[in-house]
Amino acid sequence: MAPLRIGSHDIAGHLPAGARIWLHACSGESALIRDGLEAADLRGLTFTGIFVPGLNRLGGLLAAGARIDSYFMMPEFAGNDAQVRFLPFCYRDIRLHLGALLPDVALVMVAPPDEQGMCSLGPVNDFIADIWPQVPRIIAHVNPLLPRTHGRAIPYDRFHAVIEGEAPLPVSDPGTDAVSARIAALAAGLIPEGATIQAGLGRTPEAVLSGLTGHRDLSIHSGLIGNSTLDLLNAGALRADAPILAGVAIGSARLYDAVSRPEFRFAPPSVTHDIAQLATMGRFVTINSAIEVDLAGNSHAEATPRGLVSGPGGASDFAAGARGLQGLRMVVLPATAAGGKISRIVAPGRASGPVSLGRFDTDVVVTEYGIADLRAASPAERRERLIAIAAPEHRDRLADG
DSSP: OOOEEOOGGGGGGGSOTTOEEEEOOGGGOOHHHHHHHHTSOOTTOEEEEOOOTTTOOOHHHHHTTOEEEESSOOGGGTTOTTTEEEOOOBHHHHHHHHHHSOOSEEEEEEOOOOTTSEEEOTTBOSTHHHHGGGOSEEEEEEOTTSOOOBSOEEEGGGOSEEEEOOOOOOOOOOOOOHHHHHHHHHHHTTSOTTOEEEEOSSHHHHHHHHTTTTOOSBEEEEEEEOHHHHHHHHHTOBOSSSOEEEEEEOSOHHHHHHTTSTTEEEOOHHHHTOHHHHTTOTTEEEEEEOSEEETTSOEEOSEETTEEOOOOBTHHHHHHHTOSTTOEEEEEOOSEEGGGTEESEEOTTOSSSOOSBOTTSOSEEEETTEEEEOTTOOHHHHHHHHHHTSOHHHHHHHHHO
């Protein structure tokens, strides 16, 4: 049966009372779906999804009365405990949570159907790519501007209703700076030719990847990719055979224009974050950022002194997969914040928020001041090496603390 054709203002009428709703987000967030929801009364409805701070906008849903279950903290969630439930789960635990508590409805943005009637999920093959067959009702925004990618797709006749119309994808470009460039230059020397790389989004991991254009035979296996992956591909740094596997692409228009190419393959977390599969990869390098690293080697990536700003994400899944003898787990961060006044290398117990990667989940830490190799290091050696890569003006205080 063909799906109903509706306008965005009709969406709420197709959401059952009390429903739990998966909302396609990241770079697959639909402005048409969001506009239709914000104009409705959403009281009694709970929305969940992979919401990216600074990219996705959920304030309008909260204003319309919705509840939100989120795996990442967003600025608009602060002080709104009555409507927001923050679930700080790693990707493995998100999979288990969704498997036990399937959404009643999914709201997705897809590309127009191909000759076989299949609608690509474009650059966002996240958890919905795994669970859509078990979701009772799916409503789709069929967007001609969404690139058709080599990844999961949903049959057009599986949709309960569709909205049609063009809408641009959310864009993100973290840019670069001199500090990130210095970190990238140091990190490049640690990454071997032929490595398979995972990198988190953010200015510093993106800079590290972009700094590898002189390498050869690399491949990308990551939950997220940004513009830097396209830079590597265009520079000839990636291997010819299956160079890129990712779950989500978030970047500028030039990245979205490229992701339909056969070099880009997309897969859900059951593939990208599978620890058993990751453990079989030789020379697997993970590159993730942190807000602070303490002198024991614990990384803190979810909070600032002002409160929570993110969530665990997939970093711990990738760290577990890279624990093999050939793996290299790298944390990269600027040594200071607030114009040099605040050290981001801190004494144990002085970091903000929870531990995101434990001291056994990190092999090396890189700042603009050097590399701290924590492998086979005693607690005293870890402390000494981490102080050595702190900003010089903060080292004495760290040594005395």
